[in-house]
Amino acid sequence: MQPFKKTHLCVLKKYLAVAALSCAASVISVKSIADPKNLDIELTAQVPEKEFKLEEKKIELAMTADTTKEIFTGETDIRYLNAEKVQSLKVKLINHLPQLILLKDGERVLTDNISIGSILINNQQLVNIESGANFNQNDLKSFDQKGIHLKITSESYENAPEGKYEGTVTLQFDATIS
Incomplete structure (x- = not known):
């Protein structure tokens, strides 16, 4: 065996120093996660x-036949709670062309309908009006006790087949609250 030269010893010292640093680093990292702390929040x-809250989310409205004009009409009052802080109210029709659709044996017949x-919501028209009906605070106070009056009228049922019809009108209520 030959004796180590100085250059060999230098290289060996560097390797040992790198190995020692690696061990120290791994010991430090192991030690840092060995003592976890929990924080409860x-x-x-x-x-x-x-x-602002409507009393009912759904209202069943029976449409009555007006045989002289051959149309259906239905009226109700929409009631709401906690509206004293409402500055303005906007009511908009969501399904722009609602229909009454014929039912046969519990199934909807899409070919036969009445438009x-x-x-009308407090005498303001909602059909074909993009902006909807707008009410200010004075309007809201005037129908606070009785609610908002809703009146729905169909087109003529003169040419519609005999039977039971049903449909849905969806209104959106947007309140500005102070």
Whole structure:
């Protein structure tokens, strides 16, 4: 065996130093995750007061036949709660062309239907009006007790086949609250 030369010893020292640093680094990293700390965060939340709320989400409205004009009409009042902070209210028709559709044996017959001619909410027209009906705070106070009056009138059923018809009108209520 030959004796180590100085250059060999230098290289060997460097390897040993690198190996020692690697071991130290791994020991440090192991030590840093060996003592985990848990942090509990307790959450609380409060639901704000609902300032505008309709009494009913769905209203069944029986349409009555007017045999002299051969149309159907239906009227009701839409009631709401907690509206004293409402500055303005916008009511808009979502399904722009609602229809009364014929039912046969519980199934809807899509070929036979009667169009809705007008939808009035407190005497403001909703059919074919993009902006909807707008009410200010004074309007809201005037029908606070009785609710918002809704009147729906169909087109003529003169040429429609005899039978039971049903349909859905979807209204959107947007309130501005102070």
